[in-house]
Amino acid sequence: MCFRPMEISAKRRAPFLRKVVSAKKPTSRDPRFDDLSGEYKPEIFVETYKFINDIKQREKEIVKKQLKRMKPTNVQKKEKLQFLLKRMENQERARKSQEEQRERELQFKRQQRERASQGDRPFFLKNSEKKKLQLAEKYQELKKTGKLDNFLSKKRKRNAGKDRRKLPPRELQSQSFQGH
Template sequence: MSFEDIMQLQNKVGTKVYNEVAYGNNKRPETSKKKRLNKNRPMEISAKKPAPFLRQVVPVRKPTLRDPRFDDLSGEYKPEIFEKTYKFINDIKHQEKEVGGKQLKRTTKSNQRKEKLQFLLKRMENQERARKSREQQRERELQFKRQQRELANQGERPFFLKKSEKKKLQLAEKYQELKKSGKLENFLSKKRKRNAGKDRRKLPQQMQKKAA
């Protein structure tokens, strides 16, 4: 059959019928859809089905570690707000200190336990002293800022303290507090001994032997 005759026949009977006669019916038999035995159960699928070459992998997010102390998301650190928010911690520490003091009084036999309690109480006292010192320092700075603001409102030029001047004021206040409590002489004698020890360490070894 020539190509011309084939085209005429295809136009006469139609492309679909011609293809079925010429090439046969290549339609795949429709597979019956799998049904669930129970609507509450998942559908059973063969595990032998090969995985596609380019399968979509669900990406796993890598956990990002962050330190809240140095992260901007945690906000700006404001000591006065922090102290007000976590004031209950100071109350808990005070209660623990009282309990530790009572336990120390009751402990008479075990020297090791007594030393441990004494160390804990001393550490608590140092922490409390440091906290009060920080609070007093903040209060002094706030008071100084208020005074400077008032002077600026009156038209005067504000005055800003240097670090060395702040340190001098702190020492002066500390001396006044020690004088009121009657602990100034004890503090000064300890400081003299400490300074003498520092000076002795700075001296050459021969001079130290002569001094001894």
């Protein structure tokens, strides 16, 4: 005797309260927006994944060694390695500046807590004021290293180029002055 599933005629309507076993759909979770993953705290993240910076540093050293051993005939590969090295250095610089920024913010928060414990009302910096302080700090750093003049001259050139682009072309300028 073989057991086959029961056949139901298509002519008859399905019962109104038919019991159907529903299969649970797998729900996907995005850890960035899900509360179950916890709250993102950059300090903890940096501390947990500190080992990655060591790995990146070792990789940078390997690329430097490969560049030194590179033969001058292989220009394309040498350019690739130089580009990679520059990118690694830029990433390192950006990471360090973010770390310094985070440290400054923590220092400011500590000062605020200290003032609040003494009875003063805390004040909060606007983003524009934060940017001004950051810029002032950058200028101080450039002044210490002696690169301020170079930086300012490049900035002047960049701004002059932007201003020149906003002006109408020279032919139009000369025509407009002759007509008046």
